[in-house]
Amino acid sequence: MSSPHDALESDPYIGPLIERYGRLELDPAADMFQRLVIAILRQQVSMAAAEATRERLFEAVDVTPADLASADETTLRDCGLSRQKADYVRNVAEAFESTYDRAYFESLDDEVVIDELTTIKGVGEWTARMQLLFSLGRPDVFPVGDLGVRKGMRTLFDDEMSREAMVERAKRWTPYRSYATLYLWRMDEDIAESVTEVDES
Numbered sequence: 001m002s003s004p005h006d007a008l009e010s011d012p013y014i015g016p017l018i019e020r021y022g023r024l025e026l027d028p029a030a031d032m033f034q035r036l037v038i039a040i041l042r043q044q045v046s047m048a049a050a051e052a053t054r055e056r057l058f059e060a061v062d063v064t065p066a067d068l069a070s071a072d073e074t075t076l077r078d079c080g081l082s083r084q085k086a087d088y089v090r091n092v093a094e095a096f097e098s099t100y101d102r103a104y105f106e107s108l109d110d111e112v113v114i115d116e117l118t119t120i121k122g123v124g125e126w127t128a129r130m131q132l133l134f135s136l137g138r139p140d141v142f143p144v145g146d147l148g149v150r151k152g153m154r155t156l157f158d159d160e161m162s163r164e165a166m167v168e169r170a171k172r173w174t175p176y177r178s179y180a181t182l183y184l185w186r187m188d189e190d191i192a193e194s195v196t197e198v199d200e201s
Contacts, residue, residue: 003023004139004176004179005018005023005179007176008173008176008179008180011172011173011180013156013157013172014173014179014180014183017183017186017187018183021183021186024179024182024183024186025182026133026134026137026139026178026179026182027134027137028134028135028136028137029134029135031102032101032102032105032131032135032136033063033064033065033092033093033096033101034063035131035134035135036092036096036117036123036127036131036135037057037063037068037089037092037093038050038054039127039130039131039134040085040088040089040092040122040123040127041053041054041057041081041085041089043085043127049080052080053079053080053081056078056079056080057076057079057080057081060075060078060079061075061079065092065093065094065096065097066093066097067093068089068090068092068093069090069093069094069097071090071093073086076089076090084122085122087121087122088121088122088123089122091120091121091122091123092120092122092123095120100116102135102136105131105135105136106136110132110138110140110141113128113131113132113136114128114129114132117131125145126143126145126146129141129143129145129146130143132178133178133181137178138178139175139176139177139178139179140174140175140176140177140178141177141178141181142167142170142173142177142178142180142181143181144163144166144167144170145163148184148185149166149181149184149185150163150166152183152184152185152187153166153169153170153184155187156184156187157169
């Protein structure tokens, strides 16, 4: 049975990146709730700032839906969360405490997962697509709203494209656009650093 990499190796754009970087794999997080919280921490800040906040938060509280839903704002603010992000994290915690878990989403189509997650205030389409990639390991996600992906596409094709044109060109990688996305992010360190520059307020 062929792998995503076998299918993409013949592509004149992604093939050379596979040769350069090896076979990059999706590595779904064991805890979808924690991964979603981390995605919210990464909105609108640098990777370094998000990581510092993540470390403080995970040290201060047990990052479970029940504990974060009941965490007071002062504790969250002391960890480095803005008032808005503290609200967003609690919104996610309450949704997962009452309705959601990984098993709930596993049988749903990608677009249904996005529709469900974006009903939670603070979870936009970018964050939802990150969950398809990094929590559920879906193989055919193309998060064109991500700055790193757009920079990677422009570098790879040497062309200033609209988002619509990028989506059209990325169809060549179906049904493994998630794997192609990993290579777009990997193309250079500047792209990896800019992945977090997202505004979903």
